[in-house]
Amino acid sequence: MRVLVTGVSGTIGSAVARALRGRGHTVVGTVTAPGRPVPEGVEPLVADLFDPSALSATAARVDAAVHAASSNDERAGELDGIVVESLLSAFQGTGKALVYTSGLWLHGDTGDEPATEVSPFAPPMVVAWRPALEQVLVDAAAERGVRTVRIRPGLVYGDGRGYVPMLLSPQEDADGTVIRHLGDGSNRWSVVHADDLGELYASAVESAPGGSVYLGTNEDSVLVRDAAKVVAARVGARIERWDPTAAQQYWSVLVEAFMLDQVAGSAKARADLGWVPSRPGLLEDLAAN
Secondary structure, three states: OOEEEEEEHHHHHHHHHHHHOOOOOOOEEEOOOOOOOOOOOOEEEEOOOOOOOOHHHOOOOOOEEEEOOOOOOOOHHHHHHHHHHHHHHHHHOOOOOOEOOHHHHHHOOOOOEEOOOOOOOOOOOOHHHHHHHHHHHHHHHHHOOOEEEEEOOOEEEEOOOOHHHOOOOEEEOEEEEEEEEEOOOOEEOEEHHHHHHHHHHHHHHHOOOOOOOEEOOOOOOOEHHHHHHHHHHHHHOOEEEHHHHHHHHHHHOOOHHHHOOEEOOOOHEEEEEEEEOOOHHHHHHHOOO
């Protein structure tokens, strides 16, 4: 298949592209500017995804699409809406696959009972717009002849990329090197290695049924303070609690999302698509990177 991947330079998009290429598919990937790095063998497409016509010509020449791009700011919902509607219009009546990147944050605090695809929504403000867009995709599978698939990843990590190493990056102050975690660090992050997630997306492109949704996460959640300890041990730093109110100066509305306590499983993806995460866990990855 010839597959369009938006945001192919990003953590998720690049992993998806590698997985698709590894299965013999051709990948066209959007980038924001010429010269942006892309995985080997990917055909780069410079595109302004806020332009509703940016993908029209390319969408007519591909067999499937994965939307993995994000503006990573307050315009993220706007961008997703534009891209989704553009691809739904281009794919209408064709049965082509459109795989959309949602997120586990939609389920809010889960407590000790692992979230599943049917768990209630309780999204933090930063993704409060996303349930409505997911419904658009569900409706499109039934009414517009597009094989839509929604994937809700946990926090994505791998090779030093993603939010986790950014949140736990070493800082220097008058007393030396410090690792700060939000609050007391007792909340749990449900996580997934980017390359495992890429394989899930590739399987979804190939065979997931229209209207389906999958959580993309390792089975084991990680205590935030345990992740901080691993990084601190690696770099020889002390650990401090970071007041969430103070952290909002740097992370704004994302603080609420980072402080969610989440446990989730991926039984549906394993059963339906044969997905088996096999990459190193978060703590092992942080120890190495």
